[in-house]
Amino acid sequence: MQRVFPFFLEAAWITILLSVLTAVLGLICGILGTWARLSRFALLRFIGAAYVSVFRGTPALIQLFILYFGGPQIGIQLDAFEAGVIGLGINAGAYMTETMRGAIISIDKGQIEAARTVGLSRLQTMRYVVLPQAMRLMIRPLGVNINALIKATALVAAISVVELTYTAQRYIGSTYKPFEMFLIAGALYMIIIYVTGQAVAWLDRKARIN
Amino acid sequence: MTDQKPFVDIRHAQKSFGALEVLKDINLQVQKGQIVAIIGPSGSGKSTLLRAINDLDPLTGGEIWLEDKQINKKLPHRQYEKHINLVRQEIGMVFQHFNLFPHLKVRENVTLAPKMLKGLSEAEANKLAEVQLEKVGMLERIDFYPSQLSGGQKQRVAIARALAMNPKVMLFDEATSALDPELVEEVNLVMKKLAEEHMTMIIVTHEMSFAESVCDRVLFMDQGVVVEEGPPDVIFRNPKNDRTKEFLRKHLAGQHP
Numbered sequence: 325m326q327r328v329f330p331f332f333l334e335a336a337w338i339t340i341l342l343s344v345l346t347a348v349l350g351l352i353c354g355i356l357g358t359w360a361r362l363s364r365f366a367l368l369r370f371i372g373a374a375y376v377s378v379f380r381g382t383p384a385l386i387q388l389f390i391l392y393f394g395g396p397q398i399g400i401q402l403d404a405f406e407a408g409v410i411g412l413g414i415n416a417g418a419y420m421t422e423t424m425r426g427a428i429i430s431i432d433k434g435q436i437e438a439a440r441t442v443g444l445s446r447l448q449t450m451r452y453v454v455l456p457q458a459m460r461l462m463i464r465p466l467g468v469n470i471n472a473l474i475k476a477t478a479l480v481a482a483i484s485v486v487e488l489t490y491t492a493q494r495y496i497g498s499t500y501k502p503f504e505m506f507l508i509a510g511a512l513y514m515i516i517i518y519v520t521g522q523a524v525a526w527l528d529r530k531a532r533i534n
Numbered sequence: 535m536t537d538q539k540p541f542v543d544i545r546h547a548q549k550s551f552g553a554l555e556v557l558k559d560i561n562l563q564v565q566k567g568q569i570v571a572i573i574g575p576s577g578s579g580k581s582t583l584l585r586a587i588n589d590l591d592p593l594t595g596g597e598i599w600l601e602d603k604q605i606n607k608k609l610p611h612r613q614y615e616k617h618i619n620l621v622r623q624e625i626g627m628v629f630q631h632f633n634l635f636p637h638l639k640v641r642e643n644v645t646l647a648p649k650m651l652k653g654l655s656e657a658e659a660n661k662l663a664e665v666q667l668e669k670v671g672m673l674e675r676i677d678f679y680p681s682q683l684s685g686g687q688k689q690r691v692a693i694a695r696a697l698a699m700n701p702k703v704m705l706f707d708e709a710t711s712a713l714d715p716e717l718v719e720e721v722n723l724v725m726k727k728l729a730e731e732h733m734t735m736i737i738v739t740h741e742m743s744f745a746e747s748v749c750d751r752v753l754f755m756d757q758g759v760v761v762e763e764g765p766p767d768v769i770f771r772n773p774k775n776d777r778t779k780e781f782l783r784k785h786l787a788g789q790h791p
Binding site: 452 | 588615623625626627629633634636637647650695696
């Protein structure tokens with residue numbers, strides 16, 4: 325049993341790395357998606373809406389398979405880790421788009437009108453009036469998106485990225501102890517998610533005080 | 535007065551939402567320093583007309599001029615945005631629900647636009663905020679957040695925020711309608727003070743006694759048209775039109791003498 329521990333810790337590190345990179349890519353895609361969905365150009369709004377409904381409307385596992393197994397057929401060569409980050413990141417971005425857009429459109433229209441009537445431009449209104457208020461509202465729901473994305477990293481075991489879930493499966497073969505192996509993996513996921521949750525709660529409190 | 539060029543000139547203003555015509559060929563000329571009240575039942579189009587002046591609710595027909603500038607000029611989008619942002623700096627607006635920025639302190643509510651748009655330094659902007667807040671009697675609340683203020687105080691800060699851009703005209707959209715009765719007076723006093731300083735003002739209001747005591751002219755609107763207009767003593771004491779009489783009768787019935 326003890327001899328598998330270092331491998332689990334290494335795998336946990338891979339899971340953390342995957343989660344962080346996926347969250348960063350997700351946030352970038354979310355910002356772009358939100359910008360498209362709130363654009364005054366119908367074409368961009370359509371692209372944003374299509375992005376959200378395609379990536380929320382199909383299983384993340386299928387998206388990963390298409391990217392990793394189907395990608396080479398159309399000239400996209402990625403190793404498993406890269407495919408995992410890109411696939412999960414784009415998927416998470418679709419959820420984050422809806423979170424961010426929801427927070428922004430929930431800001432009272434009167435705020436925008438007040439800013440515009442003193443002469444602020446659309447961009448200045450967004451930057452100094454709408455976003456500072458919307459950001460506070462989106463911290464917790466984005467935390468929920470990140471919680472989901474950390475758990476979704478387990479899916480990349482299916483394209484053989486050596487993260488927690490894959491590692492647990494691998495050592496069942498040599499230890500014949502599936503119960504313990506999956507319990508260890510589950511406990512490590514929980515620690516990662518707990519710490520992330522605390523960080524989000526701290527950020528949220530801090531935003532509320534200011 | 536009649537030979538003077540109007541300061542705010544609304545010509546044949548028309549506005550439709552689909553098949554519903556909410557403004558029908560409205561003409562309104564306001565001279566510099568004049569104070570005009572617009573009264574009328576809800577749905578009469580009075581707020582829509584006011585909001586058309588700074589293009590919050592764009593007209594579907596007609597023209598609006600401020601001095602020698604047409605406000606609702608036809609321009610390509612980018613140019614129009616530039617144009618309207620400049621025009622709006624010259625038109626202050628006060629809303630029924632104050633619309634203060636809740637994430638900013640009173641001071642920053644006032645200084646945001648002057649800092650962004652007039653390039654004022656921190657020190658200059660602070661000085662300006664102090665002057666404007668002093669004027670509305672809110673200087674001692676300068677470092678408070680809007681959530682810590684009463685409705686009347688919020689509205690006074692909102693007026694200071696609008697004045698900080700040094701506007702040529704002030705628009706008031708039912709500025710006291712959302713206030714508790716005991717808080718109305720403090721806002722009215724600030725508006726009276728502005729009137730004494732000869733600020734050009736267009737006021738949409740439900741407060742007939744205030745309109746009568748402050749305004750030079752009163753417009754009664756109903757169903758998208760100006761039914762009757764004239765000096766306050768005529769409109770309130772001796773209206774000619776039946777709809778005006780009916781409106782005032784109903785309205786005054788609900789008020790204590």
